[in-house]
Amino acid sequence: MKISAITLTPIQTHRRTGSISSHLILQMHTDEGITGLGEISDLDMYRMYMPDLEAVRMGIEKVVLGRDPFAIEAMHREMANYLHNYFASAPSYPPFTPGSQIxxxxxxxxxxxxxxxxxxxxxxxxxxxxxxxxxxxxxxxQVKAEADYDRNLGYIQDLLDRGISRFRYYVGVDWDKDEKFLTALRDRFGNRVILKALDFQARHYWKDVLRAYERLKPFGFEVIESVSWREDLAGMAEIRRRVEADVCEHASSAAQAMALIRAGAVDIFNITVNSGGILPAKKLAHLAELSGIKALIGTTQELSIGTAAQAHLGVSMAELSAASDPVGPLL
Structure with missing residues (x-):
């Protein structure tokens, strides 16, 4: 069996917040009449450097045409020559790149x-x-304006009605607003809502995060994520020594994962197929398992194809100790 052609279809979806996400649906055709589906998710996160559709098509064709789709390891080795900054190394933020998502x-x-x-x-x-x-x-x-309080609380009620009771909350734009929102959340929903994580988004110095952690600790949460600037592994490790919650960080490449392990910086790896696909994500999951580190599956905004890939990854991972983040089109 050989890959004979590809088709790329751009689509856009609206998030519940009103923002728009752009995606590419990949159809990979073979000479035996089988077509495989893939997804290049949420490219709007790159803002000023959105990849050109024709350039993406030509690049994919250069890598895959005439190849056996079963030879996935060899194909990843080939992709590493053309698609820089995925798996072997990656920038600190975003936790994936156009290359890794392609x-x-x-x-x-x-x-x-x-x-x-x-x-x-x-x-x-x-x-x-x-x-x-x-x-x-x-x-x-995160709450940025008065209207955000009712919007978020309304979302929570809708999602509870759908059977979703575990949430993570982005903090750090305004600590006072964060405290006010979490107070309203607990007053309205009590223990019906499980607060899995506070996500600090790598925007703050670790000492500021530690002060915020102590301030927000009474609201009850299991995990804190991205607790210092991306390169500040020593700060992450210091927070980990001082808090009761598990510390989580994106592990988007082998280099990042090894650096986090050596620094003793995390309890949990945030792993996603957007770091290059299912095969690279499984390698990161194995690295976590062998290092005694927990794992969860992270997300950007996937559609149904990407969400299915995340689900297949999740059910196959030996170590999956925390609730995972992909909610697909619900976002």
């Missing part, structure tokens, strides 16, 4: 072809299933 779309499509050719779920191609479902939590964006 690679992820290719990786998804190849696994989809393999599963269809063998008539088996994709998870059977990378270790098999160790659980039937994964728990998710929903992101709540």
């Amino acid at each position: 690679a992820a779309g290719i990786d998804m499509a190849c696994f989809d072809i393999m599963g269809k050719a063998l008539d088996t779920p994709a998870y059977n191609l990378f270790g098999g299933k160790v659980r039937d479902r994964i728990e998710i939590c929903y992101p709540l964006f």
Whole structure:
């Protein structure tokens, strides 16, 4: 079987907050009539350097045309020559790159072809299933204005009605507003809402995060994420020594993961298929498992294809100790 052609389809979706996300759907065609689907998710996060559609198409064709979709490891080695800054190394933020997300779309499509050719779920191609479902939590964006209080509280009620009770909240724009919102959340919903995490978004010095942690600790949460500037591994490690909550950080490349391990900076790796695909994400998951580090699955905003890939990854991971973040089109 050989990959014979690709089709890229750009689409846009609206988030509940009103912002727009742009995606590319990849159809990978083979000479045996099987078409695999992949997704290049949420490219609007790059703002001023959105990749050009024609350039993406030409780049993907250069890597995949004429190749066996089952030779996914060899294909990743080839992609590393053309798509820089994914898996082997990556910038500190965003936690993935246009290159890693293009690679992820290719990786998804190849696994989809393999599963269809063998008539088996994709998870059977990378270790098999160790659980039937994964728990998710929903992101709540930070309160910036008075209208955001009622908006977020309304979202929570809607999601509770759908059966989602675990949430993570982005903090750090205004600590007073954060405290006011969390007070309203607990007053209205009590213990019906489980606050999985406070996400500090790597925007603050670790000492400021520590003060905020102590201030917000009474509201009850399990995890704190991105607790200092991305390069400040010593600060992350210092916070980890001083707090009761687990400390989580994105592990988007082998280099980042090894640096976090050596520094003793985290309890949990945030791993996502957007770091280059299912195969690289599994390697990061294995690294976490072998290092005694917990793992969860992170997200940008995936559509149904990307969310399915995250789910297949999640049910196949031996170590998945915290609720994960992909909520797909619900975002």
